[in-house]
Amino acid sequence: MDRSHSSRLKCLLVLIFVLSLLTIATHPAAAAIITVDDGGDQNHTAIQDAITAASAGDTIRVYPGTYNENVEVNKQLNITSTDGAAVTNVTAVSSSDSVFFVTADDVTINGFNVSGATSVYNSGIFLSSSSNNTLTNNTASSNYRGIYLDISSNNTLTGNTASSNYRGIYLDISSNNTLTGNTASNNTDDGIYIYSSNNNTLTGNTVSDNSDEGIYLSTSSNNTLTGNMVSDNTDNGIYIYSSIFLPSSSNDNTLTSNTVSNNTDNGIYLSGSSNNTLISNTMSNNTYNFGVVGDNMLEMLNDINTSNTVDSKPIYYVVNNSDITIDSSTNAGVVYCINCQNISIEDLTLSNNVNGIFLYNSTDSNITNNTVSSNYECISLDSSSNNTLTSNTMSNSSDDGIDLDYSSNNMLTSNTMLNNSDDGIDLGFSSNNNTLTSNTVSNNSDDGIDLDSSSNNTLTNNTASDNSDNGIYLKDSSNNNTLTSNTALDNGDYGIYLSDSNNNFIYNNLFNNSDNINVDGTNTGNVWNTTKTSGTSIAGGSYLGGNYWLTPTGTGFSQVNDTDVDGDAICDETYSIASGHVDYLPLIAPDTTTPASSGESSSGSRASVGQSNTPSNVASTDSAIKKVLAGDNVEYDLSGGEGPVLGISFDANSYEGNVVTNVQVLKQMPDDVEDDPSDGQPYQVVSLTVGSEGTISNENADNILIRFKVSREWINENNIDPSTIRMTRYHEDAWNDLPTNQVGEDDEFLHFTAQTTGFSVFKIIGDELVEVSEPVEEPESEPVEEETPEAPAEEDTGLPGFTAGIGIAVLGLAGFMYRRTKQ
Structure with a gap:
């Protein structure tokens, strides 16, 4: 009995011991805290040694100091400095490797100053195929990339500073990340670059003084940018420079309440991107505050309302609308019309945007009496037809004054294009059947009027003067155009230049340039005069014929070959311009000594100015x-x-x-x-x-x-x-x-x-009003009978009643004095 009881007790004790061992074996060990101090006062002197010694879930506390090493993090760790980035420096011992290279998930890196990873593609902090990490209050400077996420998602970056790197913060094929309160400044390239990365959230970041874009989204969609400050960034030579740049199929992004100012190129610029939403963004003092470009309708369809402003004026980005007027009462700062009809845009002053006015696939609209200056392009029409541009002034653009691409049957009348850095008017990419009348195109840095692959246009009574290159330039199969009654004056290269353009009809124009014409390439069938027709020519003669060829020095064909036997103000000699190009009826000034005919003053010039x-x-x-x-x-x-x-x-x-x-x-x-x-x-x-x-x-x-x-x-x-x-x-x-x-x-x-x-x-x-005075009727008085003594005939004064009149006057005066005395 006692022996049996003892045996059972021993078995029970063995069972309890085994269970205890199993419990110890299956319970995780508590997370350890491992310390690092470069002075040797803690567990380790190097961060990498602490990582090697640590287990997943441990915390590594790093004391102030300078740690020269490249750190690889391959475990779930919390690596935190005790006193912050200002006194805790980690410098790459090898510049060809990143300072922190993270391949594990759920890693925290907090409070370090990381630098020295200067070789291409290396970074201060590099997350590689790593998720759910937290980067907080770090400073990354003097690296090729400050912070780089490669195929890494669901990470949180808060309060970091990336400065003086080639690129500040770079997300590459990395989605669902959150960037909040970071600073990216003074980087050689972009401040924040998001490439092929979706569903990221950028909030309250400060991005400034970078040498390229501030925030750059490329092929990235469904990102949200809210309350970011983007300022003082410059260009980098890629396409059109910008501070927020959305090129190449960056779609469905939302930009809200961002402040974008003082950037050298664009404020917010969307290129080839669709379905983006812009709300309450403020753009000011950028060279070009706002712009959207696209190659097709889809790329132009964005939701941009008037809560967005450029230099305190609302943006009008009108999509799929018709029958509205945008005039001075709207205080519009820039106008875009996408797939619109019958829009009136009038009496606006528009400056400092990529386009002052932009029409895409829009028809039957009127653009009237606007002053558009200092934009990249002043007024642009793309794939738009049957619009009328009248009495607008366009100046000081960095490109063209008016630019038409793939746009036909438009009418441009009485517009003025001055001091633009490219062409005054540019018709390109099959812009056909347009009518240009009475426009003034002067002092532009390229051509006055440029037709590029555009045909069947009519140019009448335009003046192209003092342009740096050509007054009028027809090139690249600009065929079947009619040019009449235009003036090309004092242009730097040529008055008119034809290059590979055929069957144009050019007559009754005035050319007065040092070099009036150049013909280059294959140009056939061009006609330089009409048949001799009664009518006042541009030279003031009584017949239309060819063109009036002058030079400022008096050596033009019409000045030198001025023989005119029949007095019709047409040269008696033909003008061989170039091989296959002849003006058979070149004009000359009419003989001012001949009697004036009907329609001319006595000076021989036109009475009709x-x-x-x-x-x-x-x-x-x-x-x-x-x-x-x-x-x-x-x-x-x-x-x-x-x-x-x-x-x-x-x-x-x-x-x-x-x-x-x-x-x-x-x-x-x-x-x-x-x-x-x-x-x-x-x-x-x-x-x-x-x-x-x-x-x-x-x-x-x-x-x-x-x-x-x-x-x-x-x-x-x-x-x-x-x-x-x-x-x-x-x-x-x-x-x-x-x-x-x-x-x-x-x-x-x-x-x-x-x-x-x-x-x-x-x-x-x-005529002035003539006042007619009514005759005043004198009151009738009772006749006064008086005896008039007969006077000797020789004393007759010849004034009957004179004495009686005097008498009456005396009596009246006496009565008046008597009444004054009584008073």
């Missing part, structure tokens, strides 16, 4: 173009212009094709027009042309009416009788009053029509 009027005498210009068909009632609407002329209408009796009307308000009477100061009080002097002289007159049109307005202020200030207001025309060396009727009025103006038989110089005049 129009295109030949000196620019210094033109206060404003308004133009419009209409196709004139026989039997049509043609109406030109000029009511949107600055001058007094509201419109011109007539019933056409013949086909004239596209005809441009041009209204110039003149500062004073032209030198070749004699004024008549006795002919009423002048309101304004205007020059009106409809086509060339004689295109529209009473010989081929009926009911030619000019609608005009006169301000009430002028009427009141000059005491004008409204019934005398009329229009008078200078024709055949005399002023002739036109039948004029008042047809309406508003709060500011009286409206009139005047009937004319043709077009030249006109005055609007009126």
